[in-house]
Amino acid sequence: MLRTHLATQLKKENIGEKVRLSGWVNAIRDHGGVKFIDLRDFSGIMQIVLHNDSMLTGVNREAVISVCGKLRARSDDTINTKLETGYIEVYADSLEILGSCKNMLPFEIDESKATREDLRLMYRYLDLRNAKLRDNMILRSAIIAHIREHMTKLGFLEIQTPILTASSPEGARDFLVPSRKHKGKFYALPQAPQIFKQLLMVSGFDRYFQIAPCFRDEDARSDRTPGEFYQLDFEMAFAEQEDVFEVTQSVLYDTFTKFSDKKISPKPFKRFTYEEAKLKYGGDKPDLRNPLIICDLTEFFKATEFALFKGKPVRGIVADCSDKPRSFFDNSLKYAMEIGMKGLGYLTLTDGDFKGPIEKFLSPGQKSDLIELTGMKNGETLFFICDNAAVVDELAGNIRTWLGKSLDLIDLNTFEFCFITDYPMYEYNPESKSIEFTHNPFSMPKGGLEALSSKDPLDIYAHQYDIVCNGVELSSGAVRNHSPEIMKKAFEIAGYAEEELYKRFGALYTAFQYGAPPHAGMAPGIDRIVMLIAGEETLRDVIAFPLNSNAQDLLLGAPNTVTEIQLREANIKIR
Numbered sequence: 001m002l003r004t005h006l007a008t009q010l011k012k013e014n015i016g017e018k019v020r021l022s023g024w025v026n027a028i029r030d031h032g033g034v035k036f037i038d039l040r041d042f043s044g045i046m047q048i049v050l051h052n053d054s055m056l057t058g059v060n061r062e063a064v065i066s067v068c069g070k071l072r073a074r075s076d077d078t079i080n081t082k083l084e085t086g087y088i089e090v091y092a093d094s095l096e097i098l099g100s101c102k103n104m105l106p107f108e109i110d111e112s113k114a115t116r117e118d119l120r121l122m123y124r125y126l127d128l129r130n131a132k133l134r135d136n137m138i139l140r141s142a143i144i145a146h147i148r149e150h151m152t153k154l155g156f157l158e159i160q161t162p163i164l165t166a167s168s169p170e171g172a173r174d175f176l177v178p179s180r181k182h183k184g185k186f187y188a189l190p191q192a193p194q195i196f197k198q199l200l201m202v203s204g205f206d207r208y209f210q211i212a213p214c215f216r217d218e219d220a221r222s223d224r225t226p227g228e229f230y231q232l233d234f235e236m237a238f239a240e241q242e243d244v245f246e247v248t249q250s251v252l253y254d255t256f257t258k259f260s261d262k263k264i265s266p267k268p269f270k271r272f273t274y275e276e277a278k279l280k281y282g283g284d285k286p287d288l289r290n291p292l293i294i295c296d297l298t299e300f301f302k303a304t305e306f307a308l309f310k311g312k313p314v315r316g317i318v319a320d321c322s323d324k325p326r327s328f329f330d331n332s333l334k335y336a337m338e339i340g341m342k343g344l345g346y347l348t349l350t351d352g353d354f355k356g357p358i359e360k361f362l363s364p365g366q367k368s369d370l371i372e373l374t375g376m377k378n379g380e381t382l383f384f385i386c387d388n389a390a391v392v393d394e395l396a397g398n399i400r401t402w403l404g405k406s407l408d409l410i411d412l413n414t415f416e417f418c419f420i421t422d423y424p425m426y427e428y429n430p431e432s433k434s435i436e437f438t439h440n441p442f443s444m445p446k447g448g449l450e451a452l453s454s455k456d457p458l459d460i461y462a463h464q465y466d467i468v469c470n471g472v473e474l475s476s477g478a479v480r481n482h483s484p485e486i487m488k489k490a491f492e493i494a495g496y497a498e499e500e501l502y503k504r505f506g507a508l509y510t511a512f513q514y515g516a517p518p519h520a521g522m523a524p525g526i527d528r529i530v531m532l533i534a535g536e537e538t539l540r541d542v543i544a545f546p547l548n549s550n551a552q553d554l555l556l557g558a559p560n561t562v563t564e565i566q567l568r569e570a571n572i573k574i575r
Helices: 109-114 117-122 131-153 194-202 241-259 274-281 298-302 326-338 364-374 392-406 448-454 484-493 498-514 526-534 564-569
Strands: 018-031 034-040 045-050 064-073 088-099 176-178 186-188 207-216 227-237 270-273 294-296 314-320 345-350 353-355 380-386 417-424 426-429 434-437 461-469 472-479 519-522
Touching (some): 018 045, 034 064, 045 064, 131 207, 131 241, 131 526, 194 207, 194 227, 194 498, 227 526, 241 461, 241 472, 241 526, 270 274, 274 392, 294 392, 298 314, 298 364, 314 392, 353 364, 448 484, 461 519, 472 526
Parallel strands (some): 045 088, 270 417
Antiparallel strands (some): 018 034, 018 064, 064 088, 176 186, 207 227, 227 519, 314 380, 345 380
């Protein structure tokens, strides 16, 4: 046997036993002629005492060794309370090198997270030896196992859907796979199991789920990896929005409660419509840990003499900046200019009256109205954001976030969840001068066929919803369109003739004509769930082998070139 125990399996009751441990050399220390090795295995670290210097011949840090010896108690003055095994050690009889290591490491293992990312990803197998990265992978495994168990208890059946499928316009670029047997034709990696899970509902399966890989050729962000990601994909037959919310709340509340010590927002989670979230928080991904609320002051300023705000939407944010110096307000203006604003006006309420550059444009009655409208208290400051309708909410959201962070208002020890509902079904694309789907094209429009036939497309809302945690979108979902007539009309508005509908989504469109139940679902992102619980800033620290921000695998060198023979077999010629 190459080992009798893992390091942390050894306890006081094992003292006196002959044991064999195997692992990596975490450190080599010399304490006055007595040599020590900190041996690191998957479970933790064990101190090894060497009585013979010759045992260290050829041994260096990160070499893989196997040590035989007797387990003994450490003396009281050498106990290390920071280690789980800090009260015991192995007195080595023999040491064998199982895998040598180069003398020069590209970075220190314990400090790998502070190393530049390209080097970390190039030597990812070393990076993953870092205790924090290892713990993240263990946490990820435990979370996925827990979610699977929870979904099974809720009556969901785990079913795997295909990886090689057909290309479909679902919002992002597809990854294409050329067919060898069918010249000039391609498979696509699924952006999501969307069509397959709906077909499962038509097939008569009542509740489906899987930990699904999804592939999208899109640019990276801190909460989005290029290439692939995983989601808890689930769908329910004979279900409406409330049924989906009940399942989502159950699994997320249970998972975050089990794996985090932070405070979790109670069930039922708060809800905001898309329009309400944009107005109050500046976008559809509100961070509810920030207590600041945006108010709409457009109507108020229509009645004032301040020409700069007339004819444009105006937003206001009240914050207590009473203990802040002048430089704080200068910095707020500097930030506003950096995000594209032309300025950042503000008024401070002092002894019942306003102080600030636009105070002179307000009558005493208007000042009283503004205090009542905003709920301001003495000493608080009202910041103004004014711009065109397309950007004013986003700018207000940015200012809200900046104020929340700068004023230290965000509670970092909580997870605040909320649902966002009632997304617009369509939007106008000024470049193509056409109406397009804003979200999932397979969603049921609110009002059904009647709304599609009688309303302006831009006034139609969909049974679409997101769930957000601490400003991070965890999931999108929808009550699905299960009617061929409604589906035909919905796609017609977006410019798809029935022939194109058959061509792109023929299987689903045809299946709906053979008895489709009402169904709904959602797909919380696994990577983002783990990232939030682990307290990491980027998804790449909770994924074993991620691509870098430029969609490259620096470890294996992908994407790379292939041989001419491979290209010919796939009927491909590089242009």
